[in-house]
Amino acid sequence: MAGQLGVAVVGCGYWGMNYVRVYSELPDARVVCVCDQRQERLEEVSRRFPGVHVTSQLDSALQQDGVEAVIVCTNATTHYAVTHRALMAGKHVLVEKPLTTASVEAERLIELAASKSAVLMVGHTFVYNAGIHKMKEYVEAGRDQVYYLYSSRTNLGPIRTDVNALWDLAPHDVAIFNYLLDSTPRWVSAVGAKVLRNCREDVGFISLGYKGDRMDIVGHIHVSWADPHKARELVVVGSDRRVVFDDLNGIEQVRVFEKGVKATPAEPVTYGEYRLQIRDGDIVSPRLEVSEPLKNQCRHFLECITSGAVPITSARDGEQVVKVLEAIDRSLTLRGAPVEVMEDISNEHWKQSA
Secondary structure, eight states: OTTOEEEEEEOOSHHHHHHHHHHHHOTTEEEEEEEOSOHHHHHHHHHHSTTOEEESOHHHHHTSTTOOEEEEOSOGGGHHHHHHHHHHTTOEEEEESSSOSSHHHHHHHHHHHHHTTOOEEEEOGGGGOHHHHHHHHHHTTSSSOEEEEEEEEEEEOOOOSSSOHHHHHHHHHHHHHHHHHTSOOSEEEEEEEOTTOOSSOOEEEEEEEEOOSSSOEEEEEEEESEEEEEEEEEEEEESSOEEEEETTOSSOSEEEEOOEEEEEEOSSOOTTOEEEEEEOOOEEOOOOOOOOHHHHHHHHHHHHHHHOOOOTTBHHHHHHHHHHHHHHHHHHHTTTOOEEOOOOOOHHHHHHHO
């Protein structure tokens, strides 16, 4: 076990168990401890991964010999408290999305991690997907002007009890949009509904406004816990092509439609007079490197700890996503009125909110 980094997984639901599996498979890591308050989950860990210490007490997990890094997979509303305790204990931390449920809490964690010289990373797993990397290659090609993006993330549940569907599902797409555009939205507009008569929105429609180099870019996200059609699709529409990512298509996860339309000045040039130039080409399914996004993310976390590199999905990126979600909440209360995304949080704001 020499050279292996010791990991503790806190929260062992569906994703927590996946983290235990992945870190058990990586040669540079070993799972020292798993913490969960549900006895049946701890028994499942002991059955599948004998030799891993299990406990229902967070302090016990943090004090286990050999634990250098902590993976936080608890309910979103507990992320701040659990991560804060792990950082105070001197551990590197990878937190499942969202980083926190308040940007002032995210800022406090970022400052604490810096003071402890600890890596703090957020689990925006889709950013480590080979299909999303391929989409970014097309976006950055330079020839294509991005017009807009849209995504659908729907299914029948699973319904969470800590956050609504927008906080549960939209962080994935906000993080992907930000990654593809190397930007964060300036404003959002959102409407939601409680169609399941739940106390939280289970359906949401979100628009986001980005500042582009040549023109502003609009994004749209549809999330739902109540749609019987499961969808995990994201589309980028540009002047020369349409690029589609379908996470549920195991054969052609990315498809590129070499078709587009752009406006060029008409001859002779008259104010407001443009000619539409239509491009029609092939449909391409680019070859993708076969890899598991979660394993890519976990491996990257280890590399950041050993090399000191800044994570691709840093805590600062996670904070930006939380700010977008807060603006979405404000827009929901205003029935879809556009709301500016808060750029920064002052120390005074933190003191008032803490």
